[in-house]
Amino acid sequence: xxxxxxxxxxxxxxxxxxxxxxxxxxxxxxxxxxxxxxxxxxxxxxxxxxxxxxxxxxxxxxxxxxxxxxxxxxxxxxxxxxxxxxxxxxxxxxxxxxxxxxxxxxxxxxxxxxxxxxxxxxxxxxxxxxxxxxxxxxxxxxxxxxxxxxxxxxxxxxxxxxxxxxxxxxxxxxxxxxxxxxxxxxxxxxxxxxxxxxxxxxxxxxxxxxxxxxxxxxxxxxxxxxxxxxxxxxxxxxxxxxxxxxxxxxxxxxxxxxxxxxxxxxxxxxxxxxxxxxxxxxxxxxxxxxxxxxxxxxxxxxxxxxxxxxxxxxxxxxxxxxxxxxxxxxxxxxxxxxxxxxxxxxxxxxxxxxxxxxxxxxxxxxxxxxxxxx
Amino acid sequence: xxxxxxxxxxxxxxxxxxxxxxxxxxxxxxxxxxxxxxxxxxxxxxxxxxxxxxxxxxxxxxxxxxxxxxxxxxxxxxxxxxxxxxxxxxxxxxxxxxxxxxxxxxxxxxxxxxxxxxxxxxxxxxxxxxxxxxxxxxxxxxxxxxxxxxxxxxxxxxxxxxxxxxxxxxxxxxxxxxxxxxxxxxxxx
Amino acid sequence: xxxxxxxxxxxxxxxxxxxxxxxxxxxxxxxxxxxxxxxxxxxxxxxxxxxxxxxxxxxxxxxxxxxxxxxxxxxxxxxxxxxxxxxxxxxxxxxxxxxxxxxxxxxxxxxxxxxxxxxxxxxxxxxxxxxxxxxxxxxxxxxxxxxxxxxxxxxxxxxxxxxxxxxxxxxxxxxxxxxxxxxxxxxxxxxxxxxxx
Numbered sequence: 001x002x003x004x005x006x007x008x009x010x011x012x013x014x015x016x017x018x019x020x021x022x023x024x025x026x027x028x029x030x031x032x033x034x035x036x037x038x039x040x041x042x043x044x045x046x047x048x049x050x051x052x053x054x055x056x057x058x059x060x061x062x063x064x065x066x067x068x069x070x071x072x073x074x075x076x077x078x079x080x081x082x083x084x085x086x087x088x089x090x091x092x093x094x095x096x097x098x099x100x101x102x103x104x105x106x107x108x109x110x111x112x113x114x115x116x117x118x119x120x121x122x123x124x125x126x127x128x129x130x131x132x133x134x135x136x137x138x139x140x141x142x143x144x145x146x147x148x149x150x151x152x153x154x155x156x157x158x159x160x161x162x163x164x165x166x167x168x169x170x171x172x173x174x175x176x177x178x179x180x181x182x183x184x185x186x187x188x189x190x191x192x193x194x195x196x197x198x199x200x201x202x203x204x205x206x207x208x209x210x211x212x213x214x215x216x217x218x219x220x221x222x223x224x225x226x227x228x229x230x231x232x233x234x235x236x237x238x239x240x241x242x243x244x245x246x247x248x249x250x251x252x253x254x255x256x257x258x259x260x261x262x263x264x265x266x267x268x269x270x271x272x273x274x275x276x277x278x279x280x281x282x283x284x285x286x287x288x289x290x291x292x293x294x295x296x297x298x299x300x301x302x303x304x305x306x307x308x309x310x311x312x313x314x315x316x317x318x319x320x321x322x323x324x325x326x327x328x329x330x331x332x333x334x335x336x337x338x339x340x341x342x343x344x345x346x347x348x349x350x351x352x353x354x355x356x357x358x359x360x361x362x363x364x365x366x367x368x369x370x371x372x373x374x
Numbered sequence: 375x376x377x378x379x380x381x382x383x384x385x386x387x388x389x390x391x392x393x394x395x396x397x398x399x400x401x402x403x404x405x406x407x408x409x410x411x412x413x414x415x416x417x418x419x420x421x422x423x424x425x426x427x428x429x430x431x432x433x434x435x436x437x438x439x440x441x442x443x444x445x446x447x448x449x450x451x452x453x454x455x456x457x458x459x460x461x462x463x464x465x466x467x468x469x470x471x472x473x474x475x476x477x478x479x480x481x482x483x484x485x486x487x488x489x490x491x492x493x494x495x496x497x498x499x500x501x502x503x504x505x506x507x508x509x510x511x512x513x514x515x516x517x518x519x520x521x522x523x524x525x526x527x528x529x530x531x532x533x534x535x536x537x538x539x540x541x542x543x544x545x546x547x548x549x550x551x552x553x554x555x556x557x558x559x560x561x562x563x
Numbered sequence: 564x565x566x567x568x569x570x571x572x573x574x575x576x577x578x579x580x581x582x583x584x585x586x587x588x589x590x591x592x593x594x595x596x597x598x599x600x601x602x603x604x605x606x607x608x609x610x611x612x613x614x615x616x617x618x619x620x621x622x623x624x625x626x627x628x629x630x631x632x633x634x635x636x637x638x639x640x641x642x643x644x645x646x647x648x649x650x651x652x653x654x655x656x657x658x659x660x661x662x663x664x665x666x667x668x669x670x671x672x673x674x675x676x677x678x679x680x681x682x683x684x685x686x687x688x689x690x691x692x693x694x695x696x697x698x699x700x701x702x703x704x705x706x707x708x709x710x711x712x713x714x715x716x717x718x719x720x721x722x723x724x725x726x727x728x729x730x731x732x733x734x735x736x737x738x739x740x741x742x743x744x745x746x747x748x749x750x751x752x753x754x755x756x757x758x759x760x
Contacts, residue, residue, distance in 0.1 A: 021680070022677065022680050023629075023631055023659075023661075023680060023684060024659070029633075029634075030633050030677060030680075049516065049517065050515075050516060050517040050518065050676050051633070051674070051676050051677045051680070052633060052634055052671070052672065052674070052677070053517040053518060053674055053676070053712055054634075054672050054674060054707040054710060054712070054713055055525060055707060055709075055710030055712060055713065056707075057502075057526060058525055058526055058530070058532070058709075058710055059706070059707060059709060059710060061526075062532075062709065070706065071706060074634070074635055074706065077634065077635035077638060078638065093411075121638070136641075136645065137645055137646050140641070140642065140645040140646065140647070141645075141646055141647070143642070144642070144645075144646075144647045147642075157639070157642075157733065158635060158638060158639065158731055159635060159730070159731065216463075220438045220439060220463045221438075221490060222490065222491070223439065223440070223490075223491035225439070234463070236463070236464075238466075241465070241466045242466035306410070306411070307411065308411055308412070308459065310441075310461075317441075319441050319442060319459070321442070321444055321457075321459075323446060331446070332444065332446055332447075332526075334442065334444040336441050336442040336459075340494065340498075341491055341494070343494075344491060344493065344494035345491075369634075370634055370635065373517060518712060519675060519676065522675070522711060522712055525710075525711075525712065530711075531711065532709040532710065532711065533708055533709045533710070533711060533715075534709075535708070535709070536703075536708070536715075
């Protein structure tokens with residue numbers, strides 16, 4: 001029975017509705033994609049989220065600024081330290097608190113380690129979606145090394161609640177520099193192995209090169225930011241464009257792609273990991289001694305006013321908007337999640353692709369539903 | 375060919391954006407406020423569409439990214455506020471639009487024709503604050519179910535912390551052991 | 564304590580998913596009582612106890628969980644499958660389809676939209692099946708208990724056998740949870756839970 005194809009005026013084509021439901025071997029979280037397919041070709045896609053909507057913003061209105069990282073960690077759980085950094089930058093803008101040097105260096109090191117861990121997860125997930133089994137294990141080995149360092153410093157493998165108002169919650173242990181210096185060559189070696197496994201692999205290249213190319217204007221119109229936008233050729237990185245914390249002291253390159261296809265987006269993240277290693281090396285050398293937390297007022301009432309902080313999270317550009325009204329708890333904490341915008345872009349990106357390619361495109365945008373749903 | 379961000383043109387400053395806003399948006403009925411983090415323009419709700427169109431069409435300063443549409447609930451005034459943050463694609467400055475509507479008639483025109491990403495942001499604001507965006511192409515709930523909308527309003531109910539003593543009493547004092555069958559009739563029967 | 568289910572009726576009526584979320588009977592170990600209740604609908608003439616133990620032995624050493632990570636606990640679940648804390652050495656192989664899985668490992672917060680999905684997946688799993696609630700969100704709502712959209716624990720929807728506390732639980736804790744589930748399977752077989760009352 002032929003019905004009209006949604007989104008076109010072709011009434012001769014038949015289509016079947018397939019539900020790539022919340023539970024799926026390759027969804028990166030609980031997102032539901034309703035696809036209308038004609039054979040193997042996706043004609044239209046309607047993404048549906050809300051399966052992980054837990055009210056992070058509502059609960060953040062019950063918490064003081066000391067308790068705030070606990071709940072915002074759980075929004076983007078793969079890059080928790082970057083979210084904490086963004087939240088605390090906004091809170092420090094609001095409270096007008098200065099951060100000592102040592103704390104800034106520690107924050108940068110932790111945020112960049114978290115970036116590497118996140119990209120390793122992306123690498124594993126993309127490799128698995130492309131049909132391989134080893135990339136996940138290779139990527140996770142590197143994550144475990146980083147988790148050990150996190151556990152020494154913050155006490156938790158994930159969801160650390162470490163970056164606090166005015167600095168960090170506690171000082172790093174005495175052997176911090178040694179333990180990070182020890183893992184840097186291990187991570188570099190692991191990164192080389194990850195490169196060697198997938199980047200020039202015939203099957204991977206055949207599956208991802210030329211898939212879903214984008215121009216910078218198209219990408220900006222869809223709202224893409226972060227590595228997916230840099231892959232299209234626009235050298236936009238908030239650490240360079242609007243430097244926050246002490247990123248303007250470090251020498252690092254911003255990798256830029258050419259075509260904007262899935263292979264380029266993958267390469268962006270691998271190259272970014274290398275740059276993160278450079279940043280960590282420079283930060284370790286330059287880290288001074290001193291206070292790990294600045295002067296914070298005794299009564300932590302939110303000042304009346306607003307603050308908006310933009311940081312470059314591994315996924316894209318994270319915006320945190322805090323509105324205070326003189327009470328112990330915030331009036332509004334809004335997390336502008338890059339993943340939210342990227343999922344809405346799926347509607348346009350998936351038109352005309354094959355179902356197997358749809359999975360790869362979804363993986364290449366590095367979406368975490370905890371952030372999109374909050 | 376990599377495009378350098380803020381290529382040949384100098385990036386706009388906050389003052390130049392404020393001047394542009396005074397020239398373009400004040401005639402529409404907006405009030406420009408400069409002493410905040412970004413240049414802010416407070417608008418009545420009817421003028422929002424024209425202002426968003428002007429921002430999307432503007433070439434210098436150019437704004438390409440709609441970052442988010444945040445809702446705010448001010449229960450003392452009985453008003454809802456929508457805050458739109460726009461940022462440039464090739465530079466780091468931004469402009470903010472603020473719209474205030476009364477709580478019982480929260481009608482705001484949609485801007486999803488000029489800004490495609492506003493589609494989902496407005497659906498989320500509808501879910502969380504019960505805004506009504508006129509002309510929205512697909513005003514279905516995004517995050518919450520229809521009977522649970524309005525979650526971020528100040529009077530939305532929340533659950534109390536459970537009484538742990540009650541919970542323990544409910545579960546009885548059965549030990550959480552697994553080494554023996556916990557139901558006596560199985561053991562005996 | 565008394566059994567709360569009628570042995571002649573199936574434990575959960577499919578199609579009543581929504582009222583069941585609100586009105587599920589809460590036993591001491593979750594909705595509907597212990598896992599022994601799910602074996603009520605097995606036929607009456609069941610085998611003797613020793614073969615039960617043989618079946619239990621083979622089942623517990625080859626538990627196939629359904630890959631059902633919802634939120635942050637999913638990342639630690641994946642970490643437990645990976646090389647550092649290998650679960651495959653215990654016979655545990657993640658399998659995406661519910662029709663061929665033994666255990667549902669609910670890792671993450673369940674909210675009202677997701678609850679229907681969890682229920683559907685649980686009903687699609689063939690028996691014998693078990694459930695592990697991983698992380699504090701799946702046990703009691705976790706740090707999100709105050710939000711109305713979040714269900715306070717997945718044991719309001721499905722009967723849970725093992726609760727693994729933590730936020731997120733360490734991989735060693737999850738392995739401990741699996742070991743306890745294996746012991747429970749064996750203990751249930753020894754106690755003759757499979758026999759119909």
